[in-house]
Amino acid sequence: MYNSSKKKQTVDQPLTQVETHGLLAYPHRLNFYDKAPLFDVTVEEFEICALDRLRILAEIESSAARNRTWEELKNVTETQCGKYLPLSANTAKSIRLDEQRRKDHLGHFVLRLAFCRSEDLRRRFIRAETTLFKVRYETDDYKERENFLSSRDFNWIPVSDEEKNQYKDRLFHGPINDDKIKAEKFYKVKWTRVPDLVEKRRVFLKGGFAYVPGREQSSIVFQEFEVQLGKALEMTARLLPRLDEDTRLVPVLDNLSQGFLAGVSSEWSGVLGSDNANEIKAEMIDDLARKHFPMCMRSLHESLRRDNHLKHFGRLQYGLFLKVLGLSVEEAIAFWRKAFSRITDDKFNKEYKYNIRHSYGLEGKRANYPAKSCLQILTPGPSEHGCPYRHYSAENLQSALLSTYSSQGLSSADLPEIMATVNAGHFHVACTRVFEITHASCGVSKGEGVGGGESVTHPNQYAARSMELAKPKVEEDAMVVD
Structure with missing residues (x-):
């Protein structure tokens, strides 16, 4: 094949x-x-x-x-x-x-x-x-x-007019005449082939056969x-x-x-949009993280700010996310240098600057590395950072959700619905629902997801859509100030 x-x-x-x-x-x-x-x-x-x-x-x-x-x-x-x-x-x-x-x-x-x-x-x-x-x-x-x-043999038996007339009181509802008996089609199949119709009492049963009306024919096909x-x-x-x-x-x-685990994302290997290119500066990251980042990237950002350091795979994951978000290599170096405030310039240049440039394709084999998708984050290596919805305990996840997103409209009343999807193993659906709740003020309704009903399948998809929704509000506020 x-x-x-x-x-x-x-x-x-x-x-x-x-x-x-x-x-x-x-x-x-x-x-x-x-x-x-x-x-x-x-x-x-x-x-x-x-x-x-x-x-x-x-x-x-x-x-x-x-x-x-x-x-x-x-x-x-x-x-x-x-x-x-x-x-x-x-x-x-x-x-x-x-x-x-x-x-x-x-x-x-x-x-x-x-x-x-x-x-x-x-x-x-x-x-x-x-x-x-x-x-x-x-x-x-x-x-x-x-x-x-x-074109197919579904092994159903068309019911004759004589048989329809014989059981007309069981097959038809309302007034019955010869024209109605001739016009409406019925098919006989073993009752085990239409359990949904039997359960709903929508068919007549006789001698082990279900008499299926033409309007319910699709049930036979689907089964x-x-x-x-x-x-x-x-x-x-x-x-x-x-x-x-x-x-x-x-x-x-x-x-x-693994596709059902986190959906299937496109490869977000370049800048999300020309509108972001060269606009994002190092000093903007704190504010962007607070307003627009999904929990996986928000937790990495908070760990970086708390410890003034991230281990190698954490730096790689977060650095590629910021790169694809639109942070230039120069701004990335400035961001990481300020974040690693406890080390000297010499140590930073020797041990970290090369890796930053490497992730941008400017060193080594000069590859354009893509940011990690939800699927990759959901199934991390032993030393990598995973998805909070999958890897946090139920108690820690609920606490993290409230502390992270309460200022954006998420409340304890929303937690049962979110946790139900987490417990069912639909982690990206839980993240999508959080997106909908925290962006309700931007006009996002339940079921809309990140646009057109799509679920979150990539951290950069989440951030890009959040930033896109915020732009009209920012422009409106700017007009009010003027």
Whole structure:
């Protein structure tokens, strides 16, 4: 399914397909993924397709943790799909449909490899994938959806007019006539295939069969999708040991399997925006930390101010965060020199200045190092600084939240909701909720996240959005003073 070629093969390149004969290799927007992809891909494409899909699935799980309504979840999912995994209808013009659907197909199967490893990962993957399928099912073109359903054998039995008439008092509500009996469709399936409808008493049961009305047909489809995916994941888990010796793919799969832990962030490797470039000065950091930094960076800043020192990995993590925030190398040197006030200039120049310049790509191999994402902070090395939401005790976390953010509107009444997401393992959702609470005065409402419903997945994303929201207020205050 993959090859190790270094030559980039993007998902936008033309594909060899039967489209040249007026057909599509992927005729439907909806997919049960019951046929494995049998084409070569590069390791790069292997990872890109999976990451883009994982961004959507992680946001779906975050939405569930944040108790979003179905309509809110659907809107957020559609927005994410539009950015990372668009799937156009067959009627779309000037769109390479097979290329979109090929990427969707490949990404799903790569994530199967990553999430088949444990019962918990399989359960979470099935839930997120089924939700994504439901969103696509509801938003699909009616005719195309019917064509998809007709292309598969769902093993349901259409109920005849005679049988509908026989049980009409149990099947229909309100006035009943011949036209109504003929117009409304029903399907018979084993009752075990629609447990949700049985539980809600929305079907008539007879002889072990559930009589499912046409308006509830989707329940059969969703249940079939979920069951088939569960079986496929178990089979994949049994075959997975064959990949253990592949040094190219195992690290990729290990990284992907952490995706539900903190979402999937973009690489914030440069200055967040031109508006910040050359604007942030060393003397501004204290104020910025107090108003705009997430707790992980706020705690590093406070440790630095308290001890006039940070250990190597703390300096690296915080220094890269400040670099990406927009602090120039000259201002960074000035900031760290003032922070390390207990040492001499000679010691600072010999032991610390080089490392600061190195992190900016001005020494050593001159690499442009990115700042650490939430996922990297959530899974730190033994001597690195981790995420407070994950690594603080419950008592210390609540105390830290109140002492850090009470001046920005967070109160003890907000703690139960935040701690519930922490206890459920949704640490980035807890951070997102703190962002919403502390930025309510800027117009951020519950569920909005850092914009468009997105959750926090990177400390710089948190800080950048906070600073962006503050700008209109600063400009307004300046006009009042004038």
